[in-house]
Amino acid sequence: MSVNYEAPADFGLHRVQVEGREVVLVYEGDAPSRRPADTPADLKLTAPGYQLYAFKVSEGKSVRYDLHVSSAKSEVMPLHLVARTTGAVEQAALAAVLGGFRVCSFKRNRTDQTLVCPRRSMWGQALSEWATGKASAKAQASAD
Numbered sequence: 001m002s003v004n005y006e007a008p009a010d011f012g013l014h015r016v017q018v019e020g021r022e023v024v025l026v027y028e029g030d031a032p033s034r035r036p037a038d039t040p041a042d043l044k045l046t047a048p049g050y051q052l053y054a055f056k057v058s059e060g061k062s063v064r065y066d067l068h069v070s071s072a073k074s075e076v077m078p079l080h081l082v083a084r085t086t087g088a089v090e091q092a093a094l095a096a097v098l099g100g101f102r103v104c105s106f107k108r109n110r111t112d113q114t115l116v117c118p119r120r121s122m123w124g125q126a127l128s129e130w131a132t133g134k135a136s137a138k139a140q141a142s143a144d
Contacts, residue, residue: 003095011077018093024065024083031067033080043130045123049073050103052123054130062086065094065131069103076105093131099128 001023004015011029015022017142027033036055043054055066085091101124104117121127 007134016097018097021090021093023090023093023097027080027082028077030077033082034068043126045126047103052127054127056130059084063091067098067127095128095131096121098131099124101127 002017005016006013006015013026014026014028016024016026023091039055041053042056043052045052045054049081051070053068057064057066059111062084063086065081065083065085067079069079069081071078083094085094100121102121103123104115106113
């Protein structure tokens with residue numbers, strides 16, 4: 001697995017690839033695609049100060065995944081994760097990537113900053129199961 005990062009202007013793009021194929025694109029910035037207001041999320045997860053809304057839509061022979069992560073903190077940019085799968089191998093790769101998804105933050109002082117991430121992914125299992133269609137009862141309860 002590899003991650004390429006681009007910062008074209010005032011936003012960031014993280015491209016996660018497995019064996020040369022893009023598995024998920026992560027947009028980090030103030031102008032992400034908005035989550036559909038008229039469509040209920042397939043999965044909603046919360047953590048102190050954060051919310052994640054996940055949507056899955058079949059489009060012909062592929063499935064499109066949209067995940068929107070927002071924070072109550074104004075200095076934290078929202079994330080929009082986009083993926084598309086066409087089969088079980090791609091779906092498994094996406095589930096593996098989402099299984100390791102963690103909400104990280106910067107610890108800042110006057111001269112530098114350090115990225116701090118939790119050891120475990122609080123949403124990873126639910127996201128992985130959602131991506132493969134094997135959502136647990138706990139994840140389904142969070143989706144309601």
